[in-house]
Amino acid sequence: GVIGQKLPRFRLFGDTVNTAARMMQKGFSGSLQFGQETFKELPEWVQVDYRGKIEMKGKGEVDCWLFKPPDRTEARSVQFDRFNAEDTSPSP
Numbered sequence: 001g002v003i004g005q006k007l008p009r010f011r012l013f014g015d016t017v018n019t020a021a022r023m024m025q026k027g028f029s030g031s032l033q034f035g036q037e038t039f040k041e042l043p044e045w046v047q048v049d050y051r052g053k054i055e056m057k058g059k060g061e062v063d064c065w066l067f068k069p070p071d072r073t074e075a076r077s078v079q080f081d082r083f084n085a086e087d088t089s090p091s092p
Contacts, residue, residue, distance in 0.1 A: 022056050023064070032067035039065050 019035070027033040033051065042048070047068040053061040 026054050033064055036063050
């Protein structure tokens, strides 16, 4: 929204921002927590752990999930394989 008439300033506010702030307050340090709507939009290959229901002011109990990062060794292997597959230039 816009706040002020002489010098307009744009600020985010409303339900989305309040929900995001409460998710952050109820989350764990170093983890990515999200709700039902985000969970429904994720592709199947994204790994998550169901955290359960958490109490959120103004919302009641909300289902929450935590993002489960891929194993770093596996991720490096996939990147290395992609690099080798794309490197088709002749050797000098």
